[in-house]
Amino acid sequence: MALTRALLGAANLSRSVKITSKSFPAFPRHFHLSNCALAERLYTDKHEWVEVTGKIGIVGISHYAQEALGDVVYAQLPDVNTVLKQKDECGALESVKAASEIYSPISGKVVEKNGDVEEKPSLINTDCYAKGWLFKVEIENNGEIKELMTEDQYKEFLKTAESH
Amino acid sequence: MALIQRSCVRVNALISRITKNSYSTASTKQDNIKKSVFISQSKDIYTNLALEDWLYKNYDFTNNHVLMLWQNDPCVVIGRHQNPWLEANVNNLPLISEQGVQLARRNSGGGTVYHDNGNLNLTFFTPREQYNRKYNLEIISRSLFREYNLRVDISPREDLVIREYKVSGTAAKLGRTAAYHHCTLLVNVNKVDLSLALQKPEVDIKTTATKSVKSKIINLCEENPRVEMKNLMKAVGWEYMRTDPLKLIDGGKELANNQNGFQLINPTDDWFPGLNEIRNELVSWNWQYGKTPKFNIIKSFKIPEYLHEGYDVNEDLKVTMEVENGKISDVVLYIPPGLSTSGFSGNANVITSLIGHSFSDEALSGLEMMIGGLVSEKDRFVSECLKQVMISV
Structure with a gap:
């Protein structure tokens, strides 16, 4: 048996890009998980969350948002090195025939996207605060974080939003 | 007011943009919401998709809900996250129908559909909070019953069906402030061209792309030969305007007459600055094929x-x-x-x-x-x- 692979030229290039996109040794996945309890999760009024550790913010959507969407069947996430401004449209989640835009809760450069979620979008439904994270951003402006809601404020916000 | 608006859509849109902030702080009351029915004068799929996107991006729907009615020359329209090679008969599209079939990728989710002049497209624009597919489909269903005595149901997949046959396909896009739900309505589509255009290759393709669900279809005119495009547009438009904007309550002629009415839209860059740019993007290889999921x-x-x-x-x-x-x-x-x-x-x-x-x-x-x-x-x-x-x- 032999596998002949075209490894030259552009193939190499694309492979090396793939490697860089997954090789941020400073932030292996277990790092994020183990810090879940420590880092505070902050929320936007559009139901995105961001968890800040040092200069890096991990972004996802809230339990409320995933429930409202229903079964997510496709996740289009921003590519690594994309520079985002707060509230920029940066991807989309598709569920039951609807494409919902993803907006960045903070400004900064995308340093990693969650390949597992791209492969298995249902992770957003089953585990939106851990395995279902979407992308990581190198935060540009710490001031923006201060304007986001804390967990308690967000819960309060959901209550008032629902009572309307 | 209605008369002025008829010819001033562009101005209206600009004003809406300027006053967006002051509007959105005011609470939405149904009395404040007026409805408009826009009828696109273009039959070009890319122009119409561009118009839809332009309205979605620039128009303030807080106090003005819009139903856009539009038709296209033969085309296959794939969902935002779909694979054209898997969904359409890509290589043979230019050979199907007299003028050939265009391929387009839209911004909304969902599966692949075929359009021609026997098909009516309806786009319901609202603020995101008022996005409600059931409400929209119900309006279409009610109008078909009122005008043609046709019984059309809403299926669990939120499609319009006559018995087990689909007469409409639905998709939607939700943004930060605005949202739209659009759907097709098969009036007298060429079913032979439809099935040729959507013929799928028998190949093994592995992908996470959204796959279409194949369904049996029927034209409305097969159920009732009286169904005719112009009349249908009028019927759906009136049903839309006579229905309360937030609840499915019939307000009759009185409510309908209180709305902004029908407006013919000429989608050009003069009226909608930036429209050509959006259209160019939709026509590009990078959007149509390049956006295909791996x-x-x-x-x-x-x-x-x-x-x-x-x-x-x-x-x-x-x-x-x-x-x-x-x-x-x-x-x-x-x-x-x-x-x-x-x-x-x-x-x-x-x-x-x-x-x-x-x-x-x-x-x-x-x-x-x-x-x-x-x-x-x-x-x-x-x-x-x-x-x-x-x-x-």
Whole structure:
């Protein structure tokens, strides 16, 4: 048996890009998980969350948002090195025939996207605060974080939003 | 007011943009919401999709809900996260129907649909908070009953159906402030062209892209021959305007007369600044094909006996092409045991020449040029297989 692979030229290039996109040794996945309890999760009024550790913010959507969407069947996430401004449209989640835009809760450069979620979008439904994270951003402006809601404020916000 | 608005959509949109902030702080009361029915004068799919996107991005729907009615010349419209090679008869589209069939990728989710002049498209624009597909479908269903005595139900998948036959396909896009739900309505679509255009290749494609659900369809005119396009547009438009904007309550003629009415829209860049730019993007290869979610296409080939060279060959040659952003990113050949030792590997230059080229037109023409120069029969066979992978979809 032999596998002949075209490894030259552009193939190499694309492979090396793939490697860089997954090789941020400073932030292996277990790092994020183990810090879940420590880092505070902050929320936007559009139901995105961001968890800040040092200069890096991990972004996802809230339990409320995933429930409202229903079964997510496709996740289009921003590519690594994309520079985002707060509230920029940066991807989309598709569920039951609807494409919902993803907006960045903070400004900064995308340093990693969650390949597992791209492969298995249902992770957003089953585990939106851990395995279902979407992308990581190198935060540009710490001031923006201060304007986001804390967990308690967000819960309060959901209550008032629902009572309307 | 209605008269002025009829010719001032652009101005209206600009004013809406300027006053957006002051509007959104005011609470939405149903009395404040007026409804408009826009009828696009274009039959070009790209122009209409651009108009839809323009309205979604620029219009303030807080106090003005909009129903846009539009029709297209023959085209296949795939969902935002779909694979055109998997969903449409891509290679033969120009040969179907008298004028050929265009291919377009829309911004909303969902599956692939076919449009022609026998099809009506309806886009319901609202603020995101008021996005409600059931409400919209119910309005269509009510109008068909009122006007034609047709019973059309809403299926659990939120499609409009007559018995088990679909008469409409639905998709939606939700943004930060605005949202739209659009759907097709089959009036007297050419079903032969439809099935030819949506004919799918029998190939093994591995992808996370959204797949279409194939359904049996029926034209409204098959149920009631009185259904005619212009009249139908009028019927749906009136039903929309006579229905309360937030609840499914019939307000009769009185409510209908209180709305902004029907407005003919001429989608040009003069009226909608930036429209051409959106259209150019929709027409581009990068959007139509380049946005295809990553996929692998796999195909097996029997190896002809004259190439066995005395080896016992029980397996097929298997080609896997990986396509990312519409371009070939990797090619893997599986060569059966035995044959590989005989130097059966495919020509490295030929294989590498495919990498980085767009699937399949660009890569295919490059390959055609190289095949002619190949001396070895094995290399020619492998190259022919590579070609088959690309023309099979």
